[in-house]
Amino acid sequence: xLYFLVGRLFHVAGGGHRKICVDHSRAHVTEEQRAxxxxxxxxxxxxxxxxxxxxxxxxxxxxxSIRMAVATGMAGLVSVLLLALALSAYRVAGRPAREGAIxxxxxxxxxxxxxxxxxxxxAIRADMRFLADDLLxxxxxxxxxxxxxxxxxxxxxxxxxxxxxxxxxxxxxxxPFKSSRPDGQKTSLALINGGKEDKLEFKKDFxxxxxxxxxxxxxxxxxxFVGDGVTAEEQGYDDYQGVxxxxxxxxxxxxxxxxxxxxxxxxxxxxxxxxxxAAANGAGGxxxxxxxxxxxx
Numbered sequence: 001x002l003y004f005l006v007g008r009l010f011h012v013a014g015g016g017h018r019k020i021c022v023d024h025s026r027a028h029v030t031e032e033q034r035a036x037x038x039x040x041x042x043x044x045x046x047x048x049x050x051x052x053x054x055x056x057x058x059x060x061x062x063x064x065s066i067r068m069a070v071a072t073g074m075a076g077l078v079s080v081l082l083l084a085l086a087l088s089a090y091r092v093a094g095r096p097a098r099e100g101a102i103x104x105x106x107x108x109x110x111x112x113x114x115x116x117x118x119x120x121x122x123a124i125r126a127d128m129r130f131l132a133d134d135l136l137x138x139x140x141x142x143x144x145x146x147x148x149x150x151x152x153x154x155x156x157x158x159x160x161x162x163x164x165x166x167x168x169x170x171x172x173x174x175x176p177f178k179s180s181r182p183d184g185q186k187t188s189l190a191l192i193n194g195g196k197e198d199k200l201e202f203k204k205d206f207x208x209x210x211x212x213x214x215x216x217x218x219x220x221x222x223x224x225f226v227g228d229g230v231t232a233e234e235q236g237y238d239d240y241q242g243v244x245x246x247x248x249x250x251x252x253x254x255x256x257x258x259x260x261x262x263x264x265x266x267x268x269x270x271x272x273x274x275x276x277x278a279a280a281n282g283a284g285g286x287x288x289x290x291x292x293x294x295x296x297x
Contacts, residue, residue, distance in 0.1 A: 127156070141177055180210030191223075219285040223249045229274045229286075230256050232264070246282035253289050 130136075130152065136145035154171035157164075166172045187208060189200045200206050211217050227239040229252025237257060256268035267273060271288065278286045 142179065178212060180212045182208050182210050186216075219249065221248045221284050223251050223287065225251045226278075228253050228256055228268070229277060230268045231277050231281075232260070232268060235260065235264070240277070240281045245278070247284045249285040249287055250278040250281070250283040251287040251289055252278075254291065 131139070131149050136149055137143060139146045139149045150172065157171050162171075164171045167174055182202075184202050187202045189202070189206050189208075191198045191200070202208070224243060224245050226243055226245065229239055229250060231238045231240055235257075237260075239252070252274060254269065256265040258265075260268065274288075275286060
């Protein structure tokens, strides 16, 4: 385009030289000067116009190249469009497979809904009512009530078609346990306050549990009340702060501070966590104080 414009300028300039010679011919000049001007102007005009035509021709070639580039660009655009159409056709062709997969997923969801619909609250309550009945005697590990509960659950597994994967092709797996129980005849607790001794009765006034590491254990020490027995640094809370329990019996309540978030309360209410905390503070023993609600359970 630039070549075309420059060629056009040369062409106009050549015409301008012709006009100058014409103007000169009208002026008061001699015949010889006028003839010389005409010859010179004609030569310059012809030369410049020929140059202008050549440049214009270059301009037309440039324009043709541009048109070819545009045509090439259009061809590229057409290729892109064809590719897009091919991808679109591929997506359309793949749609049935996806729809089939969606249908299969929907079928799976329908199956899940069907299974969920088969779960009845009445059936769950019936199972719980039987397993929690007093006739099973608490289902303590290794007891008769435990064996009855286990056989009941195995029967339910078989009824719903579960394959046994236990010992000897059964639903059971034998696991060895060690049991420790306090001897009621040798278990005692006495509180001494102001020189007066108050003896408590086992299983009536207090309960304890066996020590799997020792056949006998005994402790005589002062009792120090430490609230909930909780130390939670991340909450800025410590029941042991400023309290000396070294070599003493740490007495604490069940539970955790009500201000704690639910999951934290559950964690710090754990007896194992309270035991570890008491030991970390140097306590020689611990005593869990039940409230009236827990005693009624």
